Amino acid sequence: MGALGMTQHLSRRRFLSTAGGLAVAGSATIVEASRKPALDVIDCHTHFYDPTRPEGIPWPRKGSSLFRTVLPRHLRALSHARKVTGTVIVEASNRLEDNQWLLDIAKDDPFVLGIVGHLDPSQPGYVKNVKRFARNRLFRGIRVGEKLIASRLKTNSLDVFKVLQDHDLELDVNGGTVTPLVVSRLAARMPGLRLLQNHIGNVAITKAAPPKDWVSNIRAAAGHKNVFCKVSAMVEGASRSGGKAPTDVAFYKPYLDVVWEAFGDDRVIYGSDWPVSERAASYRQQQQIVLDYVSDRGRTAVKQFFSLNSQRAYKWVERDGRIKS
Numbered sequence: 001m002g003a004l005g006m007t008q009h010l011s012r013r014r015f016l017s018t019a020g021g022l023a024v025a026g027s028a029t030i031v032e033a034s035r036k037p038a039l040d041v042i043d044c045h046t047h048f049y050d051p052t053r054p055e056g057i058p059w060p061r062k063g064s065s066l067f068r069t070v071l072p073r074h075l076r077a078l079s080h081a082r083k084v085t086g087t088v089i090v091e092a093s094n095r096l097e098d099n100q101w102l103l104d105i106a107k108d109d110p111f112v113l114g115i116v117g118h119l120d121p122s123q124p125g126y127v128k129n130v131k132r133f134a135r136n137r138l139f140r141g142i143r144v145g146e147k148l149i150a151s152r153l154k155t156n157s158l159d160v161f162k163v164l165q166d167h168d169l170e171l172d173v174n175g176g177t178v179t180p181l182v183v184s185r186l187a188a189r190m191p192g193l194r195l196l197q198n199h200i201g202n203v204a205i206t207k208a209a210p211p212k213d214w215v216s217n218i219r220a221a222a223g224h225k226n227v228f229c230k231v232s233a234m235v236e237g238a239s240r241s242g243g244k245a246p247t248d249v250a251f252y253k254p255y256l257d258v259v260w261e262a263f264g265d266d267r268v269i270y271g272s273d274w275p276v277s278e279r280a281a282s283y284r285q286q287q288q289i290v291l292d293y294v295s296d297r298g299r300t301a302v303k304q305f306f307s308l309n310s311q312r313a314y315k316w317v318e319r320d321g322r323i324k325s
Contacts, residue, residue, distance in 0.1 A: 038324070039083075040306060041084045041086070042086040042306065043272050045230055045273050046075060046088075046090065047276065048070050048102065049069075050069045052069060053101075066275055082291060086111055089102055096119075099115065111322060113317075115139050118143065121160035130142075130163050134169060140170060141194075145173070146183070165190060170315075173197055174202075179197065181221070184221045191225075194315075196229075196269070199236075201214055210258050221262075229262075230271040231290055232270075232273045233272075233273035235280035239279075247281060247288070266309060
């Protein structure tokens with residue numbers, strides 16, 4: 001064999017060897033991915049709406065990047081760090097019948113495990129409407145702002161919350177960094193009511209150490225066993241100055257440490273705040289941040305965070321046909 005022939009022969013052999021190695025490596029990657037333990041991932045803070053409905057929608061406003069049809073199928077179609085297997089929807093509309101619209105969507109979609117409704121305790125018919133929606137097992141509670149709770153605590157008029165407790169419903173609470181403190185005060189007065197702090201108190205996440213007042217308030221809320229904390233809207237808290245949020249878990253760790261050290265592995269809950277969160281980071285990115293963090297706490301903590309804790313907090317019931325991994 002001439003020099004040229006020998007070179008061609010060796011080149012071909014080297015190519016085949018390399019290609020074979022790549023094939024083996026690729027197969028190993030596929031096998032490794034298939035060995036990834038099954039994980040039930042319940043996103044407990046999503047918003048769905050459809051501006052093409054005849055009556056339109058009160059939120060988001062026309063012209064917003066969020067103003068488009070957003071339904072459970074759109075969430076399922078996103079790229080995920082770990083596949084989302086279910087969701088608890090939070091109603092953002094203040095229109096009474098939009099609660100029913102979400103329940104109608106959920107009726108034939110086992111992916112939806114619960115609805116957190118929007119009912120105003122100050123409006124006539126509030127108690128009647130709580131009873132109406134509570135008859136549907138998918139209706140798991142309502143969300144209010146911390147100012148409403150503070151006002152009710154001040155006037156000692158807590159019957160509007162007792163009706164939730166009487167129907168085994170929970171109360172989601174949203175607001176600023178004072179919110180966990182207000183939640184702690186209600187929790188002390190109503191230990192039988194399950195309370196879910198939204199968005200870790202909407203703290204601005206920066207390179208600086210966590211604010212001392214927020215840390216104190218988080219610890220106050222965590223001191224009551226009927227309070228859970230949703231690790232949601234975190235990337236929004238990290239992008240208050242505009243632009244995209246950091247995606248390195250180290251940036252968020254000081255804040256997440258505060259939450260986990262206060263609430264422990266059994267009272268923190270996964271939520272995205274999608275589609276609002278997409279303005280700060282992709283779904284996959286925001287999910288990967290918390291996945292990286294909680295994975296360091298062990299397999300049990302991962303399962304608690306992504307599904308088991310939410311089942312205790314919302315008391316959602318398993319649905320036939322739901323794919324769990």
